Amino acid sequence: DLVAAAEPLPPAHPGPESGDVALLQYTGGTTGVPKGAVLTHRNLRANAAQGRAWVPGLRDGAETVYAVLPLFHAYGLTLCLTFAVGIGATLVLFPRFDADQVLDAARRRPPTFLPAVPPVYARLATAARERGVDLTSIRYAISGAMALPPATVDLWDQVTGGLLVEGYGMTETSPITLGNPVAPTRRPGTVGVPFPSTDVRIVDPEEPGRDRAPGEAGELLVRGPQVFAGYWNRPEETAKVLLPGGWLRTGDIVTMDADGFVTVVDRIKELIITGGFNVYPSEVEEALRRIPGVREAAAVGLPTADGEEVVAAVVLDAAVGGTPEAIRTACRTHLAGYKVPRRVVVVEDLPRSQIGKILRREVRDQLLADG
Template identity: 90%
Template sequence: AGHPAPEAGDVALLQYTGGTTGEPKGAVLTHRNLRANAAQGRAWVPGLRDGAETVYAVLPLFHAYGLTLCLTFAVSIGATLVLFPRFDADQVLDAVRRRPPTFLPAVPPVYAKLATAARERGVDLTSIRYALSGAMSLPPATVELWEQVTGGLLVEGYGMTETSPITVGNPVAPTRRPGTVGVPFPSTDVRIVDPEDPSRDRAPGEAGELLVHGPQVFSGYWHRPEETAKVLLPGGWMRTGDIVTMDADGFITVVDRIKELIITGGFNVYPSEVEEALRRVPGVREAAAVGMPTDDGEEVVAAVVVDPAVAASPEAIRTSCRTHLAGYKVPRRVVIVDELPYSQIGKILRREVRERLLAGR
């Protein structure tokens, strides 16, 4: 007899994630989880032609996002899959001439670099009808540039390793809203709750922790019952650890990670907002805002990479931030660094920035 075929509820994959604590844990994903997320993705993009799409895989397949969008989803629609060892704009543009892509899942820096390089080299990217961005917030300027260069749509989605990964996405239609992560995927329910007491729902429009429920939600961490109990609530609701708001039409905007919230003088400061203000300062290339311990709580400290051609001093950067931020949100200290630590898919690791600053590096 042949090997028994897997059941829908059987474990397909242990997908390791640092999660919110940084300690790697294996998220148990079943065949149903992975199959469901591929089917949800298929339903999400109108106009996909079975057997006729070409998906470019510039994302690593060991990451939940690349695994679903480049592998299970692409295979489920019978797409041609073009694999790249890593993202290299020139390599991608060379491939475009031979095998034009129609669908490109990626992260924001990839779209910005590719659109800019395509313009410089005169490479036509108009075959790319759909692009789905995830893993970090997508700047509206990147959307504008990408859509000008390709004539296609670039929409943002949201997910996490524990949910196979996608739970929320922008409509792949002119109704999408840059700046939001969109609306819940098919068969996916969401709640926005008090992070201190997840049994209490927030009032409409009020910020709270996002909970998700659906066929793509994992069954727990491998051999980590305590960790599992922290995030999986009765009834299969998953705590995302992200603070969000939802507007009257159901569009969700991510405010920040709970664990990275900075509490200074009793006020909540969301690092994303501080980083956005820092990036608007002339000469600031990259920025990370973290909470550093003080005698009576935390203070906002920023690590920034500056353009050597622009003489941006820490004091000038702080002064410039004051025009965009309330006083208590302005970094108390700005530390100029040579580089910031990034994850393998290009997310700034705030936790590591904080550790480096604490160690005085």
């Protein structure tokens, strides 16, 4: 009835090749004042098409996508909306992620494709195992926004029998630029290889015109049809990230192996410098999560008279427990001395964004406020 009553589109309506603005996607809330990223119709259509090409075996008109991500976030906007609509999928919308609600829905309308963040996969797989709910209908799962622990991949594979792969993106790229193959050739711990029609470079963060040697860590630059048009009414901010030739500075430090698989080391702005040494928070957090009893962790740099010190906020598993000093001692097994947190603070929960990403800046602010 809706289609029958619709008026034809005007001849000048925006199309896939249009450079017309589709929306302003606000970003930057975790690092500073939010900025409106200008995404065009071409940006959004291109990224949906790239996602369609990336996943083998998709059945147009026959998939069921579960939208546990908010549609106002770039990740949910593409994978849960433009991509899903583009393949004619059934889209099951949730007001927020609730494991029991998702499992109840799965019994009525089994999902086949689930884009989410790592904590969602861990909680959902655990709850499904406890309740005896079958999730083997989920053939594809793509994780983003934060590092995907190998233990979560193993748990998900055991519960669903499907493939959970990690990708990489940012609001300024609509958002996806790299992904692991949706195949046994995936490499957990990496964010994969460039999407179709996407070029990458790894450069010196201080001199972005100079490429780093193969295998050496550097800032990731990306170029492709999904790269945004700039920040709304912020030409100076735009000039800082959009370089000649269409290259976008991501602000992320990465390495690339001989086969082209990229591993994210950390964000430039969240780098901790202690005693003249660089410490990447993600490396500290990974070491912390390997310690029995530590469920979640965030590492930040707090100011001292000589620079910064590494401080960690951790959420403990009540059934296992642990003390801050025991956690610090355990860290020494996995980290060089200067990377071991000088302090470990036990908290009940960690601040998160609306898609579940841990907000290090808010962790830092709270630790400073608490002294």
